[in-house]
Amino acid sequence: MKFTNGIEIIGLEEIPLIKKHDDIPNIILESLRKMGLSLLDGDIIVIAQSIISKSNGRTINLKSITPSEESLELYNLISSKAKKLGLPIKDPKLIQLILSESKEIIKAEHVLITETNHGFVCADAGIDKSNVDGKDVVSLLPENPDHDAEKIRKELKRKTFKDVAVIISDSFGRSFRVGAVGVAIGVSGINPILDMRGKKDLFDYELQSTIIGQVDSLASAAQLVMGESNEGLPIVLIRGYKFEFNENTTIKPLLRKKDIDLFRESIHKKLVDCMKSRRSYKFPFKDKRVDRNTINECIEIARWAPSAHNGQYWRYIIIEKLELREKLINLMNQKLRNDLTNDGKSEVFIENKLNKTRKNFLDAPVLVLLCLDIIELEKYPDKERLENEFILGVQSISSSATYLLLAFEIKKLAACWYCAPLFAKDIIKETLNLPKSYVPMAFFTVGYPIKSVPAPPRKKLQEIIYEINI
Numbered sequence: 001m002k003f004t005n006g007i008e009i010i011g012l013e014e015i016p017l018i019k020k021h022d023d024i025p026n027i028i029l030e031s032l033r034k035m036g037l038s039l040l041d042g043d044i045i046v047i048a049q050s051i052i053s054k055s056n057g058r059t060i061n062l063k064s065i066t067p068s069e070e071s072l073e074l075y076n077l078i079s080s081k082a083k084k085l086g087l088p089i090k091d092p093k094l095i096q097l098i099l100s101e102s103k104e105i106i107k108a109e110h111v112l113i114t115e116t117n118h119g120f121v122c123a124d125a126g127i128d129k130s131n132v133d134g135k136d137v138v139s140l141l142p143e144n145p146d147h148d149a150e151k152i153r154k155e156l157k158r159k160t161f162k163d164v165a166v167i168i169s170d171s172f173g174r175s176f177r178v179g180a181v182g183v184a185i186g187v188s189g190i191n192p193i194l195d196m197r198g199k200k201d202l203f204d205y206e207l208q209s210t211i212i213g214q215v216d217s218l219a220s221a222a223q224l225v226m227g228e229s230n231e232g233l234p235i236v237l238i239r240g241y242k243f244e245f246n247e248n249t250t251i252k253p254l255l256r257k258k259d260i261d262l263f264r265e266s267i268h269k270k271l272v273d274c275m276k277s278r279r280s281y282k283f284p285f286k287d288k289r290v291d292r293n294t295i296n297e298c299i300e301i302a303r304w305a306p307s308a309h310n311g312q313y314w315r316y317i318i319i320e321k322l323e324l325r326e327k328l329i330n331l332m333n334q335k336l337r338n339d340l341t342n343d344g345k346s347e348v349f350i351e352n353k354l355n356k357t358r359k360n361f362l363d364a365p366v367l368v369l370l371c372l373d374i375i376e377l378e379k380y381p382d383k384e385r386l387e388n389e390f391i392l393g394v395q396s397i398s399s400s401a402t403y404l405l406l407a408f409e410i411k412k413l414a415a416c417w418y419c420a421p422l423f424a425k426d427i428i429k430e431t432l433n434l435p436k437s438y439v440p441m442a443f444f445t446v447g448y449p450i451k452s453v454p455a456p457p458r459k460k461l462q463e464i465i466y467e468i469n470i
């Protein structure tokens, strides 16, 4: 029986070990001839990157590399992580090479994920030790795989008059799934993607977003025959796959644009997003316990804030016992009532304010008090320097408070900074039996939010940057 919907995947045999300047099209045709095959229109030739790199002279001996300071730093960073996981440690020379083959480091963990100069996101910038002769010799990705594919396609056409497609392939590991698969890194004669949008499915529904990465599927199919180790089949013929021949193609449409790449968030963008999405949360919290460990982890981050003379004058007190919190708020409110009465405020106003304070500080799942410990501030004989020293203490603990709020944001906790403790320092110190040198400065209500808070307006840059006109 003759099947009409299948494709054939044929490894080309007797491909010699490739050297610089070898004529790949000739090698392909020679192998086909020996196998009793000839090219047909619509055939696809998939070629392993390693042999293109070798024929282009894109191999390099690591011994010839001098690692830069940046690569040594990266080495220190990733080797400790790799060691912990029992994974092989990368040579700083290899790291240097990865850096020079990359535009951007995307992740530097136990592996290095970078964006190569071509725009591929992969481990180690595609630099490979396997199937390369010489102990310290590695292969780099071809400089322009599209161009290599086109050159080979055109030469095959010139010699056989057949319109074939050429795919240069490599194998990349994947995010979210274990196991490397074949991917295309250069194409000629075939569109890298198959845009199915607007076509109908089995049930006559119009497809809205289906885009098939057809050259990656073809590269993966070829990989099954190529193998990864010593199979010696770096060139594969795929026959019977129906595609639209196109002379003007490039791998580029397959590369997801940075601004719509969900998995590509740079550390820089994450940090900016976190800083800009933090809000002062003044609404009721979810009825969900906040783990003490989570709070401790946030305070651990807050510890890394800058402080004058590295004094780290911040002291955090987590007020857990409800009765204690209640006693404290009642006493604070008594003082607040006196203060507001003395200010001449109306009873309605006062009641409103007291209820708000009660609600804020009693209903929050966690209440954190921040104190300034003045014990380590420098002592001066004059008032001005003494005052300034106090201010720098306040400034320092404020930077820690900001770190704390950002840490909450990272943990998806909501929080608000309240200055009420400033107005009830003695009551707080006495009720909580705090050391003498502690100055209560702020409360943070913390919990899981039930809603998102719109960003309050921000002043324009021109309003906050004062230009000197001298």
Ligand SMILES: Cc1cc2nc3c(=O)[nH]c(=O)nc-3n(C[C@H](O)[C@H](O)[C@H](O)COP(=O)(O)O)c2cc1C
Pocket (backbone or CB within 6 Å): 278, 279, 280, 281, 282, 416, 417, 418, 419, 420, 455, 456
């Ligand atoms: C030092 C300081 C003290 C604050 N005290 C209070 C307060 O007592 N009551 C309150 O409702 N919000 C307080 N806030 C929160 C501010 O109102 C809030 O940060 C500001 O409106 C900006 O909103 P955002 O944090 O959502 O950007 C305080 C913020 C800071 C930095």
